[in-house]
Amino acid sequence: AQTVTQSQPEMSVQEAETVTLSCTYDTSESDYYLFWYKQPPSRQMILVIRQEAYKQQNATENRFSVNFQKAAKSFSLKISDSQLGDAAMYFCAQPRAAGNKLTFGGGTRVLVKP
Amino acid sequence: EADIYQTPRYLVIGTGKKITLECSQTMGHDKMYWYQQDPGMELHLIHYSYGVNSTEKGDLSSESTVSRIRTEHFPLTLESARPSHTSQYLCASMVQGRFGTEAFFGQGTRLTVV
Numbered sequence: 001a002q003t004v005t006q007s008q009p010e011m012s013v014q015e016a017e018t019v020t021l022s023c024t025y026d027t028s029e030s031d032y033y034l035f036w037y038k039q040p041p042s043r044q045m046i047l048v049i050r051q052e053a054y055k056q057q058n059a060t061e062n063r064f065s066v067n068f069q070k071a072a073k074s075f076s077l078k079i080s081d082s083q084l085g086d087a088a089m090y091f092c093a094q095p096r097a098a099g100n101k102l103t104f105g106g107g108t109r110v111l112v113k114p
Numbered sequence: 115e116a117d118i119y120q121t122p123r124y125l126v127i128g129t130g131k132k133i134t135l136e137c138s139q140t141m142g143h144d145k146m147y148w149y150q151q152d153p154g155m156e157l158h159l160i161h162y163s164y165g166v167n168s169t170e171k172g173d174l175s176s177e178s179t180v181s182r183i184r185t186e187h188f189p190l191t192l193e194s195a196r197p198s199h200t201s202q203y204l205c206a207s208m209v210q211g212r213f214g215t216e217a218f219f220g221q222g223t224r225l226t227v228v
Contacts, residue, residue: 091157
């Protein structure tokens with residue numbers, strides 16, 4: 001059963017603008033991590049940002065930030081000041097079963113218009 | 115840069131052949147994963163391991179098998195390749211510790227069965 005859901009198959013953003021990607025998840029664990037990964041075309045998957053569930057403060061990494069709503073099981077990614085190099089597939093991910101299973105959402109393709 | 119390697123990067127092989135996709139990591143991670151990535155880019159977990167001599171099937175049924183005889187090595191084998199096995203295969207390992215949790219990915223193997 002799908003436990004990580006990304007409802008936007010594709011998002012388009014103008015260069016220098018902001019785009020927000022949605023992710024919802026389902027877990028019965030009280031302490032867990034959530035990740036956003038980026039997969040550029042034909043390139044390696046890399047970590048964008050991570051959030052620990054017990055931390056109430058939203059994680060931020062330069063132009064990337066998250067809006068973590070634990071009660072709603074929502075974990076959105078905001079990309080500010082979008083750059084051409086941000087164009088990629090973005091995946092939301094959650095380790096389950098004490099991290100033994102790492103499950104991904106279906107991905108969101110981000111297109112950046114110059 | 116993560117020390118996780120997949121070989122070969124590209125493989126074209128005939129139907130019925132036996133193939134092994136290699137995945138190695140030098141980080142000493144216990145948890146390792148294999149994903150099948152379809153043309154729509156969704157990642158499907160097909161196998162995972164949480165240590166030496168432990169292997170489990172993932173969320174997507176696969177005719178492939180895996181082994182984990184050494185911590186650093188997690189090969190995936192197809193006994194008899196078929197065109198339906200044509201896909202991108204991604205290997206990952208994950209660290210969980212007091213400095214945080216993160217998954218690292220190999221560059222992937224693109225398999226084509228003709």
